[in-house]
Amino acid sequence: MTSLQNRLNPQTLLGGLVPQSREHWINVVLVVGLVGAAVLAHFLGERFYINLASRIAIIAMAAVGLNLALGFGGMVSFGHAAFFGLGGYVAGIAAYHAFNMTPVLGIGFMPEGTTQMLSIWLVTLLVSGLLGLAIGKISLGTSGVYFIMITLAFAQMMYYFANSWPNYGGEDGLPIFLRNELPLVDTNHHLTFFFVAATLLLISLWISQRLMGSRFGAALTMARMNPVRLATSGIDPQPVKLVAFVISAMIAGLAGALYADLNRFVSPSMLSWHFSGELIVIVILGGVGRLYGPLAGAILFVLMETWLGGVTQHWQFWLGLVLLGVVLFARGGLMGFLAGRSKDV
Amino acid sequence: MSEPILRISNLNKAFGALKATQDVSIDLYPGEIHALIGPNGAGKSTIIGQVSGNLAPDSGTIELDGEDITALTVAERARRGLGRSFQISSLADELSVRRNVMMAVQAKQGSPFRFWSPIRTDASLLDPTMAVLERLGLQERAGTVIAELSHGERRQVEMACALALQPKVLLLDEPMAGMGSEGTSRLTGFLEELKKEVPILLIEHDMDAVFRLADRVSVLVSGAVLVHGTADEIRNHPAVREAYLGEETA
Known part of the structure; x- marks a missing residue:
């Protein structure tokens, strides 16, 4: 272990010309594999598999968001479906009002919705950031199992609210008749939409990477590992964690807006605790606090769901076994198994 | 030079019926080491906790470099120049x-x-x-x-x-704990040099180190300061020998 750490210490890495770490190459393989699979599916005319790749990219992005809170910040949020679903409803509601030419939320002075993804994304980032701020501010007053429960409670409140609010479909959900639009590209084209999703996934990965390599990331890492040391060093842990939680919520929200557009449908199930749980499972499968862990986890999870789910109704039993194996034998998840210990020391 | 860099005044802290800190006043001047000694359970770490901000005192004030820091958080105190080490490494x-x-x-x-x-x-x-x-x-x-x-x-x-x-002030909570004799003497030498730069409030069980390093010593018994004075005064103080040093010869 010592030799590994010496070999990978920052000064050696900075020497340039040193071969990239194994983790780096695995990250490249994951991204190239996903994009390659989507392109291949396109040329084989397999629309189902292009959309599956889009689904993986979007769910991976939501998990990248969660990883920032759970993996890097040590905040076990069991309520990230709240942000994912909120993003979904922003996309759905915007499209609904644009279609009906009525003001948003039925409030007179509001604009009549929009079908422009860029506007939808901006609004999503704003509202999911605000919701993250509110939930984070209250939840971070607690820790451990109470933090898990309070984030779950907030998400459940959103879930039941969406369920019982008839204006936007209630429990039946809200269809998006035409996929929202982007300038210059045709979002109804399956492969094009995949590239939109994959681009946003890569941007969120890139942002995570920069964040975690910065001073803020160093403080967040210390807030997770030893908050007493961070405070003794002169930095209050709470504001650092809160900001990470807000950014995490924004990324999950944006993924939700894309997911609604992928399915052209948003329903309360996007807000359900099952989805919060799935995101946690994906982060753990991939490797908690590993940058590309969420992508590895999302690929594994969605493929298992699709293929095992096609073979047996009880696919979640097998998922459970895999999860058990990961937790017992590969604490670093898939990334830990493939790439060895994290080199971030 | 005449103003203390750290001034702890009339500090009180109770945990239920247990008075862990009773009307404690300690000051620390530039260039010195002020040692806080006392038997186990005398409340030394409780005082360090209150000075560093981990524990809120029931009453009393703590001033750092003339500023009242009693109501500040741990991080705010650290940014103002209060450095500390922990009894158990953190x-x-x-x-x-x-x-x-x-x-x-x-x-x-x-x-x-x-x-x-x-x-x-x-x-x-x-x-x-x-x-x-x-x-x-x-x-x-x-x-x-x-x-x-x-x-x-x-x-x-x-x-x-x-x-x-x-830091402007260092709080060291048993820095010698668990160190061998070689480590202890090296650290003692280091602290002797360091105190010229940063005054130190020192909690230490190793009496040799305390009497070699400390300019002044406060003896804490049951949460209250029993005596305080220069290292020599404390070494020869009958009450101290009885209350503390006598029991610690092993």
Whole structure:
């Protein structure tokens, strides 16, 4: 272990010309594999598999968001479906009002919705950031199992609210008749939409990477590992964690807006605790606090769901076994198994 | 030089019926080591906790360099120049020595909300960090994770973290604990030099080290200051010999 750490210490890495770490190459393989699979599916005319790749990219992005809170910040949020679903409803509601030419939320002075993804994304980032701020501010007053429960409670409140609010479909959900639009590209084209999703996934990965390599990331890492040391060093842990939680919520929200557009449908199930749980499972499968862990986890999870789910109704039993194996034998998840210990020391 | 850098006045703290701190007043002047001694359970760590901000006193005030810091958080006190080491090392075990010490250097330089530029290549962080590590003879261990260090090395990293803050005052809670005789004498020598730069409030069980280092000593018994005076006065004080030193000869 010592030799590994010496070999990978920052000064050696900075020497340039040193071969990239194994983790780096695995990250490249994951991204190239996903994009390659989507392109291949396109040329084989397999629309189902292009959309599956889009689904993986979007769910991976939501998990990248969660990883920032759970993996890097040590905040076990069991309520990230709240942000994912909120993003979904922003996309759905915007499209609904644009279609009906009525003001948003039925409030007179509001604009009549929009079908422009860029506007939808901006609004999503704003509202999911605000919701993250509110939930984070209250939840971070607690820790451990109470933090898990309070984030779950907030998400459940959103879930039941969406369920019982008839204006936007209630429990039946809200269809998006035409996929929202982007300038210059045709979002109804399956492969094009995949590239939109994959681009946003890569941007969120890139942002995570920069964040975690910065001073803020160093403080967040210390807030997770030893908050007493961070405070003794002169930095209050709470504001650092809160900001990470807000950014995490924004990324999950944006993924939700894309997911609604992928399915052209948003329903309360996007807000359900099952989805919060799935995101946690994906982060753990991939490797908690590993940058590309969420992508590895999302690929594994969605493929298992699709293929095992096609073979047996009880696919979640097998998922459970895999999860058990990961937790017992590969604490670093898939990334830990493939790439060895994290080199971030 | 006549103003104390740290002034603890009439501090009281009770845990239920137990009066852990009773009307304690201690001051610390530039250039000195003020040792706080007393039998186990006398409330020494409770006082350190209140000074560093981990515990809120029931009454009394704590002033650092003329500023009342009684109501400030741990981090705010640290930023104002209060460095401390823990009785039991409190470091991030999975991170390197460098990363642990760098935290304090970073805090010293201001806001943690700098999101973009990488720290790995940031000379304004790395250089001061390496300077502190060199001072403690830890430069060879900069890239080693804390979990792989010996007990003595961890104590030194704690000291490095405290020094990286460029503190005005150091609170050291049993820095010699668990160190061999060689480590103790080396650390004693280091602290002798250090006190010229940073005054130190020292809690220590090793009486040889205390009497070699301390300019003044306060003896704490059952949460209250029993006597206080220069090291020589304390060494020969009959009440102290009875209450404390007599029991500690083993």
